[in-house]
Amino acid sequence: MKNINTIKVNFKGGIIHPDSLYNILIAAGKCGLRHVRFGLRQQLLFDVEIEELDHITTELETLGISFEINKEGFPNIVSSYPAEEIFINNTWLTENIYKAIFASFEYTPTLKVNVSDANQSFTPLLTGNINWVASPEATDYWYLFIRFPKTNIIYEWKDILPTKDLAAISQRIEETILQNAAAFYDNTEADGEALYEKVKAFTLNSQPATVPLVLPAFNLPYYEGLNRYNDSYWLGIYRRDELYSIKFLKEICMLCLTTGAVQLCATPWKTIIIKGIAEVNRKDWNYLLDKYQINVRHAANELNFQVEDNSLAAIKLKQHLVKYLNDADTRTFGVCIGIKTRRKSEVFSSILVRRRPLIRIGKWGFLHMYDILCAKEYNPNERTDFVYSKDNFKFVLAEQLRRAVLSFYQYHDKKEKEAAAKAVSEE
Known part of the structure; x- marks a missing residue:
């Protein structure tokens, strides 16, 4: 088995400087890497074999880039800056x-x-x-x-x-x-x-604080594609496997630098957003998407998943669940579905799928079961409120998740009816 090390580079608030990212990508490419990823906390992640570790760290230190290896001692500052103006x-x-x-x-x-x-x-x-x-x-x-x-x-x-x-x-x-x-x-x-x-x-x-802050209801905007706002355009890019080609990202950086007034951001959905694209440059961005065959119209019930960083098992589970929801033609608008495979990980979700082993030997787990938990009032900014379904085998998990999604809509339908009845009684 290869000894793989994960290097993390923070982009404070999700703001990416294209020239800095370009230099990081050059260094990663010298080590034979072809892809990088973005994390839940708006940071850059890439996996390096042990033989290349000294090489890449020397390159990053020469560039003056702060980084961590296989740890989260300095978590990135997360911000809503990527959504500023467009959402x-x-x-x-x-x-x-x-x-x-x-x-x-x-x-x-x-x-x-x-x-x-x-x-x-x-x-x-x-x-x-x-x-x-x-x-x-x-x-x-x-x-x-x-x-x-x-x-x-x-x-x-x-x-x-x-x-x-x-x-x-x-x-x-x-x-x-x-x-x-x-x-x-x-x-x-x-x-x-x-x-x-x-x-x-x-x-x-x-x-x-004279009154407590009322947290907003969750309503995830569609964050993909080339879209108009004000007198400019923004482009959102999502990758199903979370992998972004280094060649593709390098061309994004160059296009940002040559067209000017363009902002590149990492989002907590492991995606990137490019803001401030002028009308005259719109064709250049479309050409870039065509060149690398980048699809920017995924189904909404795929885009509203939150998956742990550095977890191939969680990505595979997501793909399994998304396929079932697609085949069942299940509506998931307004629901944020999280997947958690590690005990202390933090996942933003209305409905959380939690994997846990029945048998644990050291750091290894075997014979996994799955629980489905729901946030208070299904608001992902709240904490877990109740367990919807416990001790599920994988072969029944997707159907249980579909039923949990239905419970989300039933809850909100009940709340709306209660609000309407209250309004009538007060007239």
Whole structure:
């Protein structure tokens, strides 16, 4: 068996600089790589054999590129920046504000940080440990949600905080959690109020949060294809096997650089989005898609899956489930389906398929069973609320998933009828 090592390169907030990516791809190509991948936290991933590891790391160090090998010590900052303008409207959170926030992070977080607009559901709001959500009403202020590391405990901060303090407060919260690990790290009884009391002295510019933030309902936009917005176009590219040809990406980088005013972004759906494509350059992007035979019209019930990083088993399971849902002509609009094969992985989902072994020997698992879990009110920004189906064999799993999807629609139909009845009774 080959000794494969996974190298991770972060793109802060999902913003990719084409010239930097091009140089990384050149280095990867020198090591014989043909493909790279993108991860759930908007980072670049590629697998290198042990014989080439010293070569690629030397190349990246020469380029001044920060990277990690086979670990997640410095998780990427996730943001809703890729959706800015194309999926998010009527917001004070602009491109310049995003970039100012990312520039203000002079330290490298070891806890997961999410920076999100509240007026969207394209990127996850609460999959980080320190989750900033822009206030819909108070310009330049943010709600804060803490998800304590290695737990499902979420604490909503009692204050809203200004943009200029996000990085400093994030660092203070991280330091406090790590210095008090017994209380706040991998502790199912972690106390948000205790953390608040330890940190509040450093939040002098805060304001009381007068009302709790209402998280948006999940509604995944169709994120593929060449589409018009404002006076430009955006292009979304998804790959079924999560593999992106290095040759193809290099040509994307060159086209971004030669046409100018183009923004390249990685998304939490393991896809890329190119924004700011001018009408005059539209034919060049179509030609590039034709040249590499890139399909940009996949079925919606395939695009709304979230799969763990670095898991071939999860990808194969996704393909099995997608085929069944397609054959059954099952509607999945509004549902986010996650697949989890590792115990501590974090997957954004309305309905989660969890694989677990009946027998475990060391790090190896055997005789797998499958559970289906649902988020509270089927909102993927909430935590797991109930187990829909437990101890399924693989041969019945797809049908059980189809029934779970039906339960999603039945739940929302019931809620709508209850709201309509309430409205009538109040007239």
